[in-house]
Amino acid sequence: MADWSYIPQVLVSGLGIGCVYGLIGIGFCVIYNASGIVNFAQGAFVMLGGMITQVLFSRSGVPLPVAALIAIAAVAVLGVAIERVVVRPLWNRKATMFVMILATLAAQIVIERLTLIAVGDQPKTLPVFTDRPPLMIGSVAIGYQLIWIVGGSLAIVGLLAAFFSLTKTGKAMRACSINREAAALQGIPVSRMLALAFALSAALGAIAGILITPTQYTAFNVGVPFAISGFIAAIVGGFGRPFGAFLGGLLLGLLQALAIVGFGAGLKNVAALSVLLLFLFIRPSGILGAAK
Amino acid sequence: MTISPAITSPERRPPRLVGLLPWLFAVAVVGYAMVVGGYAATVVSFALIYAVFVTGLNLFMGFAAQVSFGQNAFAAIGGYGSAVLTATYGWSPLPAMVLGIAAALLAAAIVGFPALRLKGHYLAMGTLAIGLITYEITVEWQSVTQGYLGISGIPPFGIGPYEVTSDRGQLIMLALVVAACAFAAARIRRSRFGRALSAVAGSEEAATALGIDVSRYKLMAFLLSAGFAALAGSLFVHVVGYVSPEVFGLHMVIVTFTMLYVGGIGTVAGPLVGALIVSLLPETFRAFKDYQDLAYGAALILLLIYAPRGLASLFSPRGRS
Numbered sequence: 001m002a003d004w005s006y007i008p009q010v011l012v013s014g015l016g017i018g019c020v021y022g023l024i025g026i027g028f029c030v031i032y033n034a035s036g037i038v039n040f041a042q043g044a045f046v047m048l049g050g051m052i053t054q055v056l057f058s059r060s061g062v063p064l065p066v067a068a069l070i071a072i073a074a075v076a077v078l079g080v081a082i083e084r085v086v087v088r089p090l091w092n093r094k095a096t097m098f099v100m101i102l103a104t105l106a107a108q109i110v111i112e113r114l115t116l117i118a119v120g121d122q123p124k125t126l127p128v129f130t131d132r133p134p135l136m137i138g139s140v141a142i143g144y145q146l147i148w149i150v151g152g153s154l155a156i157v158g159l160l161a162a163f164f165s166l167t168k169t170g171k172a173m174r175a176c177s178i179n180r181e182a183a184a185l186q187g188i189p190v191s192r193m194l195a196l197a198f199a200l201s202a203a204l205g206a207i208a209g210i211l212i213t214p215t216q217y218t219a220f221n222v223g224v225p226f227a228i229s230g231f232i233a234a235i236v237g238g239f240g241r242p243f244g245a246f247l248g249g250l251l252l253g254l255l256q257a258l259a260i261v262g263f264g265a266g267l268k269n270v271a272a273l274s275v276l277l278l279f280l281f282i283r284p285s286g287i288l289g290a291a292k
Numbered sequence: 293m294t295i296s297p298a299i300t301s302p303e304r305r306p307p308r309l310v311g312l313l314p315w316l317f318a319v320a321v322v323g324y325a326m327v328v329g330g331y332a333a334t335v336v337s338f339a340l341i342y343a344v345f346v347t348g349l350n351l352f353m354g355f356a357a358q359v360s361f362g363q364n365a366f367a368a369i370g371g372y373g374s375a376v377l378t379a380t381y382g383w384s385p386l387p388a389m390v391l392g393i394a395a396a397l398l399a400a401a402i403v404g405f406p407a408l409r410l411k412g413h414y415l416a417m418g419t420l421a422i423g424l425i426t427y428e429i430t431v432e433w434q435s436v437t438q439g440y441l442g443i444s445g446i447p448p449f450g451i452g453p454y455e456v457t458s459d460r461g462q463l464i465m466l467a468l469v470v471a472a473c474a475f476a477a478a479r480i481r482r483s484r485f486g487r488a489l490s491a492v493a494g495s496e497e498a499a500t501a502l503g504i505d506v507s508r509y510k511l512m513a514f515l516l517s518a519g520f521a522a523l524a525g526s527l528f529v530h531v532v533g534y535v536s537p538e539v540f541g542l543h544m545v546i547v548t549f550t551m552l553y554v555g556g557i558g559t560v561a562g563p564l565v566g567a568l569i570v571s572l573l574p575e576t577f578r579a580f581k582d583y584q585d586l587a588y589g590a591a592l593i594l595l596l597i598y599a600p601r602g603l604a605s606l607f608s609p610r611g612r613s
Contacts, residue, residue: 038413089597098359101416102549103596105361106589109546113586224542228424231417266432273421273428280418281406 008140010257016146016215018253019153023208024230025237025245026160027201032240033177034197035091040104041082043227044111045205047220048075050213051115052206054124064129072206079202082107083195091194108223116220123217126210149211156207157246164242173197177240205230225269229256232276238286248286314561321568322467326460333459339571340466341527345544346551346563347473348520354558355486356513357493358408359416361545362423363521368430368540369396370522375443375529376436385449389526396522397515404514408507423545430537442536449530462531469527470564473520478560480516489513543585550592556602566602 024046031039049071056067086107090100130144164170175183176193184190208226209218216222230245233252237244252272259271279286325336345367352358373392377383407418430437437443448457449465456465480486488509491499496506529535547570555566574584595602 038416086593086597093597093600095596095600097412098416099596099600101359101361101413103593106546106592106596109542109585109589110593113583113589117583117586228421235414235417267428270425270428270432273425276421277403277407277418277425280410280414280421284410284414 010261014254014257016149018250019149020208020212021229021233021252022246022249023204025233025249026242027204028234029242029245030201031197035194037100041108043223044108045075045202046209046226047223049206049209050218053210054126068210072203075206076199076203079198080195083198112220123219125217126214128214145214152211235279238288244288314565318564329459333463337462337466339567340470341524343470343564343567344473345521345524346548346567347477348517350563352513352517356489360419362419364540364544365423365426366396366518366521367525368426371525371529371535374526375446375535379443379446386451392526393522396518400515400518404511408510427541444534446529446533550588553595
């Protein structure tokens, strides 16, 4: 029988991982809204964010904040590269949705394997950003990394909201998601918006990867589980709604944390995938209703 | 809905001789392996097992133009069914295989019923989730599957006192199974059922208007496909004598899709040709073991972009779209 006195502590850590799922889910939505493409290489961005930071930090001795910024920029460039090399040629040929999914999944595998060859298969981790004993609230310990994760995620969600509603580029991206043809007729460079969406989405994934790595570990093959959790978050929140995806991520994180207490850590992925199937079968439009 | 490869009428076939080429290639490869035996026979045996799986995948994806990233789940159920019943409970292979396939069909019916109502990326993700859940279960359900350790000591396939133990014997058995599967696929394609599937592939709305019960036909294609997958899984464990979760993991999904696209999706000979080519190529530069999945992934991307109808379409102007 599980020990229920741990519940508040478990929920707090679930909230942390939920924020990360939410960021990844937003990444899915940003690309989907700009293009109608579901990018299954999203997990590679998460993995590379943590991995590049780790390699720069521990092997080359670059200070952590600088390493993180370089990693985010590098992954954003990689996002654009994937858009140019894999997605754009298929897009121009009007490939079916399924071909696009398969191609991005193959891109994920290629990146994963290249990483394996470059850094080996040993799990790696980063130090926590602020090395101090956790805050105690009652019997619940709140680590500083958790504060970083939640604070960082909320800050990014706020920045994104501002970007989409205040800047011209953000408004143009929203116009693309409403109707691409109409947006093109208004003089919005739709194809450049697609590249931008990939860059933005890749950077979001990288940030998620960097934030979570100190509490877990990173290895060449952590990408797919993160991508799937992010996708589930996006589905639960209503696909195509970035802020719904964040909410979905939080819910998923909490549910998964409870599942770990109830059934053991081994089944946490099964629990998450079951949530996905449940939503797909019963309410595929998510709790908020899918966009469009 | 874009036009799928299966919509081209099955009646309009290429000239006889060209149509025979893929089969001649397959016979040549299997014949060569039969003569040489040993390692070549093992490699070609694996290719033939994959061919059974991909033939099933092609029924669902090529003929009916549906999407499933989770057929490896049914291969796992068939494979583990055979492995557990024979190695742990001492059943003989044939009833174990039949029960394994029946279990896979039951699972396919249970998940297929709600899953096939989904469309687009929802269907893709739903089926991917089914494959991943099955993988996690094979890892975690250690009392039955022994987790990552896997199950060893699975007897070779046989009926009654006759066991297929030699390399060449296995090769002959697998070649017969593949021939039967390809024959079945060819018959299905030209049958009323197959024509209904191409109608569904072309446009579900139009198919409905023609009086085709779309959801029933999709479910039937899904079940057939799952049956082929389970058969392949069961054959695999008997040929290798060992099974672990990795066998039926995401690697299998990528490899089998590469095979399907190399050979040509929606064709009858495509799965077999694709399985042979994709299995043989890595053997020619086997030194780079780490690079295998990398090569599969990169090859798949290039194929999807430059030859979406398979390698064969590169050589025949007619296949281009």
